[in-house]
Amino acid sequence: MSELIGVWLAALLTLGIFSFLYKDNPIYKICESIFVGVSAGYWAIVFFFDNIIKKFWYGVFPTDNSEPNYLLWFGAFLGFLMLLRLSSKIGWIARWPLAFIVGATAGLYMMIYFVSNAMLQISSTMRNVVAVNPETSAIVWGETIGSVIIAVGVLSGLVYFFFSKEHKGVFGQTAKVGIWFLMITFGAHFGYTVMSRMSLLIGRVDFLFTDWLHLLK
Amino acid sequence: MRREIPLLITSIAGLVFAISYFIPHWPFGESESIFGDWITIVQSFAIWLGALNLLKVSFEKIYRKRKDSLYAGVIIFCLVATLIIGFYDGFSGLMQEPEVSFRAPGTHFDWVFVYIYTPLSSTMFAMLAFFVASASYRAFRARNFEATLLLIAAFFVMGGRVPLFDLPLLKLGISDVPYFSLFADWIMSYPLTGGMTAIMIGIALGIMSSSLRIILGIERSHVGGA
Numbered sequence: 001m002s003e004l005i006g007v008w009l010a011a012l013l014t015l016g017i018f019s020f021l022y023k024d025n026p027i028y029k030i031c032e033s034i035f036v037g038v039s040a041g042y043w044a045i046v047f048f049f050d051n052i053i054k055k056f057w058y059g060v061f062p063t064d065n066s067e068p069n070y071l072l073w074f075g076a077f078l079g080f081l082m083l084l085r086l087s088s089k090i091g092w093i094a095r096w097p098l099a100f101i102v103g104a105t106a107g108l109y110m111m112i113y114f115v116s117n118a119m120l121q122i123s124s125t126m127r128n129v130v131a132v133n134p135e136t137s138a139i140v141w142g143e144t145i146g147s148v149i150i151a152v153g154v155l156s157g158l159v160y161f162f163f164s165k166e167h168k169g170v171f172g173q174t175a176k177v178g179i180w181f182l183m184i185t186f187g188a189h190f191g192y193t194v195m196s197r198m199s200l201l202i203g204r205v206d207f208l209f210t211d212w213l214h215l216l217k
Numbered sequence: 218m219r220r221e222i223p224l225l226i227t228s229i230a231g232l233v234f235a236i237s238y239f240i241p242h243w244p245f246g247e248s249e250s251i252f253g254d255w256i257t258i259v260q261s262f263a264i265w266l267g268a269l270n271l272l273k274v275s276f277e278k279i280y281r282k283r284k285d286s287l288y289a290g291v292i293i294f295c296l297v298a299t300l301i302i303g304f305y306d307g308f309s310g311l312m313q314e315p316e317v318s319f320r321a322p323g324t325h326f327d328w329v330f331v332y333i334y335t336p337l338s339s340t341m342f343a344m345l346a347f348f349v350a351s352a353s354y355r356a357f358r359a360r361n362f363e364a365t366l367l368l369i370a371a372f373f374v375m376g377g378r379v380p381l382f383d384l385p386l387l388k389l390g391i392s393d394v395p396y397f398s399l400f401a402d403w404i405m406s407y408p409l410t411g412g413m414t415a416i417m418i419g420i421a422l423g424i425m426s427s428s429l430r431i432i433l434g435i436e437r438s439h440v441g442g443a
Contacts, residue, residue: 182415
């Protein structure tokens with residue numbers, strides 16, 4: 001019974017959201033408000049039980065024989081300071097935990113991006129350009145041309161992002177090739193995004209026709 | 218006082234994480250672990266701050282009798298109902314032996330997720346397909362060479378992801394090879410990789426310089442400064 005109610009509710013909510021395609025209307029706004037309320041409540045509960053209960057509470061008051069980690073109290077104290085943002089008089093104190101989050105994220109991301117995005121990408125680009133078949137020792141032209149294209153794309157793209165030198169002459173021409181590669185990248189990404197949205201749309205239509213109306217098997 | 222202390226906290230937290238990468242020993246290695254736990258806890262409180270602020274703003278709308286107070290009422294009802302269901306399932310699950318997760322299939326909270334949250338979120342994103350299609354119809358004009366490259370790449374990737382474009386070639390017996398799909402795969406494997414790698418290296422350098430500015434206190438917008 002609860003599944004039947006659930007399917008009907010999901011179908012009506014789906015149609016309610018799709019009604020926006022005609023024009024902005026009260027039914028869409030109600031569905032949108034339901035989404036806002038439910039998602040805020042959903043994530044508040046998920047973070048409460050996953051982090052505040054399992055990380056903090058079980059850390060300070062362990063249920064097994066492990067040592068309690070009293071340092072976690074300071075994290076909870078910082079979290080409490082964050083909630084003071086709701087007060088207009090002492091809301092400025094919330095800058096302290098915010099400063100901690102911003103600083104820690106900056107320090108963490110600085111190293112993560114340095115390693116994974118900068119160094120790893122550079123090292124993976126510096127591969128053997130000429131691809132050889134290990135069995136026949138013959139050059140694999142398809143992969144070789146592909147490797148050259150990747151190397152040219154990376155170098156010219158980086159030249160385009162280098163704004164400390166005026167884009168003139170050979171430098172400017174290389175930057176122009178970089179723009180071509182970036183345009184192909186944006187186009188391909190756009191196409192990929194459209195198709196992922198399309199698959200979501202197909203999923204919703206499939207739900208309506210299969211699970212709700214039972215018109216498709 | 219209101220700006221100096223947050224700047225000091227920012228610098229210390231940032232330096233600990235940066236140094237612990239090079240010196241993963243006492244005290245930096247341990248500090249990184251402790252700071253990581255604190256971040257997780259503070260993030261959870263930040264989510265709650267958002268939820269409570271949503272309640273506050275919605276109540277204010279109703280109190281001031283704004284024209285959209287009906288929708289504010291719906292938000293409050295759904296938020297409070299989800300919280301009650303979540304707390305009920307969460308705490309009753311914790312008291313059971315062995316513990317049952319509040320997200321386990323069959324719980325009320327899982328019902329809310331499956332039949333309310335998932336349909337709403339996926340339909341919201343599915344609607345973007347229509348908006349992206351209409352936006353691209355207006356924006357996609359082959360005005361110059363660069364725009365044409367973008368158009369061609371998008372066209373082949375979209376066409377190559379579905380069998381529709383290969384179907385005429387295969388059905389009419391013109392070719393046994395799905396050229397559209399293969400060309401889309403080639404674009405994704407080589408030119409896209411080249412461009413993406415350049416963008417990722419650029420992003421990494423940008424984040425590193427921004428992070429350094431934050432840690433050194435040059436960037437102060439998060440503490441209310443310019």
